[in-house]
Amino acid sequence: VFLTLMSLFDPGDEVLVPSPRWGTFTSQLTMLGARAVTVDTSRTEFLPTVEQLAAARTSRTRGVLLNTPHNPTGAVYPAELLADIADWAGRHGLWLVLDECYGDLVFAPARHVHPVQRVRDCVERVVTIGSFSKSFAVTGWRVGYLYGPRPVIDAAARFQTHLTSHAPSVLQYALVPAARGAADxxxxxxxxxxxxxxxxxxxxxxxxxxxxxxxxxxxxxxxxxxxxxxxxxxxxxxxxxxxxxxxxxxxxxxxxxxxxxxxxxxxxxxxxxxxxxxxxxxxxxxxxxxxxxxx
Amino acid sequence: VFLTLMSLFDPGDEVLVPSPRWGTFTSQLTMLGARAVTVDTSRTEFLPTVEQLAAARTSRTRGVLLNTPHNPTGAVYPAELLADIADWAGRHGLWLVLDECYGDLVFAPARHVHPVQRVRDCVERVVTIGSFSKSFAVTGWRVGYLYGPRPVIDAAARFQTHLTSHAPSVLQYALVPAARGAADxxxxxxxxxxxxxxxxxxxxxxxxxxxxxxxxxxxxxxxxxxxxxxxxxxxxxxxxxxxxxxxxxxxxxxxxxxxxxxxxxxxxxxxxxxxxxxxxxxxxxxxxxxxxxxx
CATH class of the missing domain: 3.90.1150.10 (Aspartate Aminotransferase, domain 1)
Structure with missing residues (x-):
């Protein structure tokens, strides 16, 4: 998440973050000199509406940071809502950062979808963060991944080189079978x-x-x-x-x-x-x- | 190294870095909005003199970042030089950041020493960075450690919480015997x-x-x-x-x-x-x- 935020946002930028939120989201933005503008979802079943996001947007807003399935509320964003948000973000040139670390852990009838399934165009404005931690019960391993537009991923990789080099190689090898579906x-x-x-x-x-x-x-x-x-x-x-x-x-x-x-x-x-x-x-x-x- | 630099330095601060230097040192300082001021050591056997450091110091200088044994030159700082630098840094209220990742890999008659062995007082101004990578041939594992004054270590730990949480727990456990000397x-x-x-x-x-x-x-x-x-x-x-x-x-x-x-x-x-x-x-x-x- 930090590498993504570092790649996308500059000091002074504002990023909309539905609240409740994982505290690290706001801390990371603060560490980068950017500002998390929280959008209260406590009266809307822990899901933001496009109207709420629109009301919080200013001329400095550069992105929206969403987490679905959501820590700590367990809310799963419905496909229509995600599509509406992606659409709206696209119209205003905002980045959509999507943390889907818990994407595999969903209870029917809820279903985790990616906004690109509904809004093809958003593919150039969405950066998605996933993790092996939760799906495969390896929270201590600290191995995750990013996908999104090539220039963003390249920038994140360059920052990573100077921060941690890479996720530990031995753990990456260990997770190859899981990535290929062996642990489904x-x-x-x-x-x-x-x-x-x-x-x-x-x-x-x-x-x-x-x-x-x-x-x-x-x-x-x-x-x-x-x-x-x-x-x-x-x-x-x-x-x-x-x-x-x-x-x-x-x-x-x-x-x-x-x-x-x-x-x-x-x-x-x-x-x-x-x-x-x-x-x-x-x-x-x-x-x-x-x-x-x-x- | 990044966590240490993040804990010690603010945007606009200058940090003296003997050059040649590991490129990541300067990149990390740039990422933090600080400035690496390089001190050319190519004519002094890849070791800076106190005079060279003093000449590069300005009112914005907040620290000195040393690496011994040195990547890429292989230079090992003699005990007297380290003591002189620590002394000088202390007099000017500068942090001394010491990367001793290669500290175990030294060829006689060279000997790796820590400045605190000579200059007791510097203990409050030195932050030391070590790594398991080189000594134990586990460069891909990305596990290292810091020691230094409690407030700096605490700050680094708080930053780490929001960046990577921690070094992978499974690899930390695996390295306990090595830390206790089993791989000497x-x-x-x-x-x-x-x-x-x-x-x-x-x-x-x-x-x-x-x-x-x-x-x-x-x-x-x-x-x-x-x-x-x-x-x-x-x-x-x-x-x-x-x-x-x-x-x-x-x-x-x-x-x-x-x-x-x-x-x-x-x-x-x-x-x-x-x-x-x-x-x-x-x-x-x-x-x-x-x-x-x-x-």
Whole structure:
């Protein structure tokens, strides 16, 4: 992502980023002297509308940075929306940067599509970022890829030469079979497992006080709305923010969740579904117990 | 190196870099909006003097970036010189960034030392960069390390979080034994092998027309002075630059060398000693043959 942003944007440029967003998006733009202009999607099911993007556009806007399936909300952009955004971005000469790291992890009926499937012309204005990390459970390997117009990819490669040279060669070789499809079964199994965990979490969270969530269309997180907890108390502790609740769950339930503030929204928590069912069940039971004592 | 430079320097800052230098040093500073001010060492045995550094210092100078053992020249900074530079840098409030990636690959009587061994005070102004790549022959793995003052390391770690997260975990685990010394024998063997190859290259190059070199104190390159070839001809080809000669050697001898222009000096070539003796012997014989036809 950094190499792409470095290749496309200059200091002073503005880039539209739907919020909640992965915090690194805004940090990377800041590191480059560019500015992330966030577009609040918390009232539009975590999907931006073209009208919202248009309202945020200024003469300095150079691009839109989208992530679908979305971390942390699990939102999957519908094909029509992506096509509309690509169309709009194209009309205004904006780059569309698309992070589809979780593209393989989608739960029916949601479907991950690339905007070029609908809007052929956008191929010259879209740079797409993928990763082996999530599909093949190798998050620690740090191997991903880019595709897009040749000049952008060439520029990114030149920057990469001076930053990290390349992704480790030994890991690139190790991933060749996966890139050729040898691990597609593994991906199917992973999606099925995640769907089971989602069902479990839906069931266990149904009667947990104060928390609610929207079923994710993809990725492997639950983005829990904890706005009803804000301002309440747990014994001596006052839960003024989502971060206070995250700290409480860590201390009292031994469950680590990420406070929504990391994504630009304070009244949510991100719960990961990467632990196995038994651990997930235990974690949810403990969360329930602790939340039961919130007054 | 990039994380260190990013942590220490701001746009507009000047950093002194002895030249010849690894091209990435200057590119990285440019990427950060800082400026590499090169200090020519081609007449001082590829080592800068404190006087040269002092002459290049301005009110915008914030640091000195040294590499020892040196790529591409093989120069190893003597302990006294490093101490003098550290002392001088300290007096002027400059950061000393020390790239010792080749620190384990040194040929007696040269010895690699760290300036803190002589100048205790400099510990707060020196950031040192090391790598597993060269010592343990894992150049493709891209795993290195930093040490220096806590605030600098913390800043570098924060930047790293947003760039690459971390070096691949699986490769970090794989290198733990090497970090603990389990591969020290391998390093000794490597140094002995490189010394044999150096002796071979010295012998084979002794009667090669037009080329001369200084015996390297460390690293695994020969930095060949080809200034006498510049302006000569090979058949129809005019050898106007070191890059022309490098292209000729690639085309006619099948030997890949890096033109000195990559390091900021046009009349040199960098020959790597990483190939085994037989290949090296063949390469040198072919180079000799091609150079024999230069008029």
């Amino acid at each position: 079964d593994f991906v199917c199994t992973t999606v099925a497992l995640l769907e089971q965990r989602l069902a479990l979490a839906d069931k266990e969270l149904a009667d947990v006080r104060w928390l609610s969530h929207r079923r994710p269309g993809g990725a492997f997180y639950l983005f829990l709305d904890c706005s009803q907890v804000i301002g309440r108390r747990y014994g001596e502790r006052v839960l003024d923010t989502g971060a206070d609740l995250a700290a409480l769950l860590l201390d009292e339930a031994g469950v680590a969740v990420v406070a929504g503030s990391a994504f630009g929204v304070d009244d949510h928590l991100r719960l990961s579904l990467t632990a196995d069912e038994e651990r997930l069940r235990t974690a949810l039971a403990r969360m329930k117990e602790v939340l039961g004592r919130v007054e | 024998d391998f390093v000794c063997t490597t140094v002995a092998l490189l010394e044999q190859r150096l002796a071979l290259a010295d012998k084979e190059l002794a009667d090669v027309r037009w080329l001369s070199h200084r015996r390297p104190g460390g690293a695994f390159y020969l930095f060949l002075d080809c200034s006498q070839v510049i302006g000569r001809r090979y058949g129809e080809r005019v050898l106007d630059t070191g890059a022309d000669l490098a292209a000729l050697l690639l085309d006619e001898a099948g030997v890949a060398v890096v033109a000195g222009s990559a390091f900021g000096v046009d009349d040199h070539l960098r020959l790597s000693l990483t190939a085994d003796e037989e290949r090296l012997r063949t390469a040198l014989a072919r180079m000799k043959e091609v150079l024999g036809r230069v008029e």
